[in-house]
Amino acid sequence: MSYDVGGVLLERPFKIRRLGHFGFDNVAMAESLAFYTDLLGFRLSDVLSFNRVARDPKTIEGLGDTNGYMLRYGSDHHAFALFPRRVRQALSHRPSNPEVTTNQITFQVGSLREVVEGHDYFKGNDIEIQRAGRDPLGSNWHTYVYDPDDHVAELYYGIEQVGWDGQAKPEFKVSRPFFEVATLPQPSERDEIDEALKKGIVLSSGHRGLETLPSKYEVGGVMLPRPFKIVRIGPVRLFVKDMAKAEAFYRDRLGLIPTEEVVWQGQRCVFLRCNTEHHTVALYPIELRATLGLSAHTNCLSFGLQMGSYKQLKDAIAFLKANGQRIVELPPELRPGVDYAACVFDPDGHALELYYYMEQVGWDGRVRPAAQRRKIVSGTWPDTLEPMADTYMGEPFLGPLG
Numbered sequence: 001m002s003y004d005v006g007g008v009l010l011e012r013p014f015k016i017r018r019l020g021h022f023g024f025d026n027v028a029m030a031e032s033l034a035f036y037t038d039l040l041g042f043r044l045s046d047v048l049s050f051n052r053v054a055r056d057p058k059t060i061e062g063l064g065d066t067n068g069y070m071l072r073y074g075s076d077h078h079a080f081a082l083f084p085r086r087v088r089q090a091l092s093h094r095p096s097n098p099e100v101t102t103n104q105i106t107f108q109v110g111s112l113r114e115v116v117e118g119h120d121y122f123k124g125n126d127i128e129i130q131r132a133g134r135d136p137l138g139s140n141w142h143t144y145v146y147d148p149d150d151h152v153a154e155l156y157y158g159i160e161q162v163g164w165d166g167q168a169k170p171e172f173k174v175s176r177p178f179f180e181v182a183t184l185p186q187p188s189e190r191d192e193i194d195e196a197l198k199k200g201i202v203l204s205s206g207h208r209g210l211e212t213l214p215s216k217y218e219v220g221g222v223m224l225p226r227p228f229k230i231v232r233i234g235p236v237r238l239f240v241k242d243m244a245k246a247e248a249f250y251r252d253r254l255g256l257i258p259t260e261e262v263v264w265q266g267q268r269c270v271f272l273r274c275n276t277e278h279h280t281v282a283l284y285p286i287e288l289r290a291t292l293g294l295s296a297h298t299n300c301l302s303f304g305l306q307m308g309s310y311k312q313l314k315d316a317i318a319f320l321k322a323n324g325q326r327i328v329e330l331p332p333e334l335r336p337g338v339d340y341a342a343c344v345f346d347p348d349g350h351a352l353e354l355y356y357y358m359e360q361v362g363w364d365g366r367v368r369p370a371a372q373r374r375k376i377v378s379g380t381w382p383d384t385l386e387p388m389a390d391t392y393m394g395e396p397f398l399g400p401l402g
């Protein structure tokens with residue numbers, strides 16, 4: 001069966017273009033919000049109140065912070081979602097794998113049609129759908145499904161772009177939210193904005209995330225509150241119970257392309273990409289979690305945060321250490337295509353993988369032979385590096401660093 005995707009026949013009715021956003025459900029919410037904003041530099045776009053969403057707010061009383069936080073590093077309304085784990089569990093009507101602490105693993109496709117037809121495709125292939133429609137915050141059109149380990153994966157199109165003034169759209173006043181899959185066609189965002197203006201909505205009345213820390217560090221000639229800048233997100237590394245099932249989902253259903261496999265300590269690990277980066281998603285047998293000494297509360301090995309340069313990566317590690325954070329270098333064999341990297345841990349124990357380089361894969365799908373890759377020795381960080389053919393390549397960061 002082939003599907004017409006913008007005039008090209010593909011195996012499925014959509015083509016994933018990039019990892020768009022990701023999220024964690026955390027318990028230590030105040031500490032986590034400070035960690036992701038003050039330490040890592042994410043900016044708050046909008047706040048989702050579960051008190052407003054819950055049918056009966058009493059069900060979430062006494063569970064701590066009842067807000068979800070939508071955070072960004074660039075112009076996408078959200079690249080990272082920090083949600084309250086206890087509240088989400090209390091509101092869930094579906095028994096779920098308790099080790100799933102990823103809130104969502106979200107992929108951008110090329111059009112609204114791809115999101116909508118993707119929904120029908122998942123339904124027709126017995127993939128469980130969590131929900132479909134359009135986010136009230138971020139106004140992206142979406143289809144959410146479960147992977148074989150219960151992680152929620154999302155296809156989306158058209159996320160709100162936050163501009164120079166840092167202001168999100170006024171909540172619920174410009175975009176029309178949808179709680180079911182959209183019919184086609186829909187009006188453009190521009191027409192919605194014109195409609196809102198006609199109704200007298202003040203476009204500048206949305207939320208604006210404030211930076212509270214002084215700009216003390218020079219980063220590439222610009223003064224910033226921390227000595228680095230996140231310029232891209234991903235890869236997402238997952239521990240899975242059944243490698244064959246997980247591979248089949250990400251390869252056959254989502255259409256990610258297998259790049260490389262690695263056997264480490266007798267365990268086979270698989271790397272898949274959606275664009276030119278070596279991998280966007282990596283799958284590891286759950287048995288490796290204990291071997292690596294990672295938190296048993298989650299089956300997410302790590303979530304990647306790409307720094308703007310090698311110097312920024314080193315400076316980020318020094319900055320985080322100076323701020324009392326634990327830094328761990330995981331075995332380089334588990335991240336082919338990424339050279340220097342280190343993990344920092346959020347207050348719930350999720351690993352964030354900081355790196356600056358990702359091998360780029362071209363039209364023929366061939367990866368760099370292992371012998372031609374940089375030799376990484378954990379704990380050894382040269383002052384400067386010789387370039388690789390694809391250093392600083394791939395999707396660039398748009399706009400000013402801060």
Ligand SMILES: [Fe+2]
Pocket residue numbers: 021104106142154156
């Ligand atoms: Fe999403």
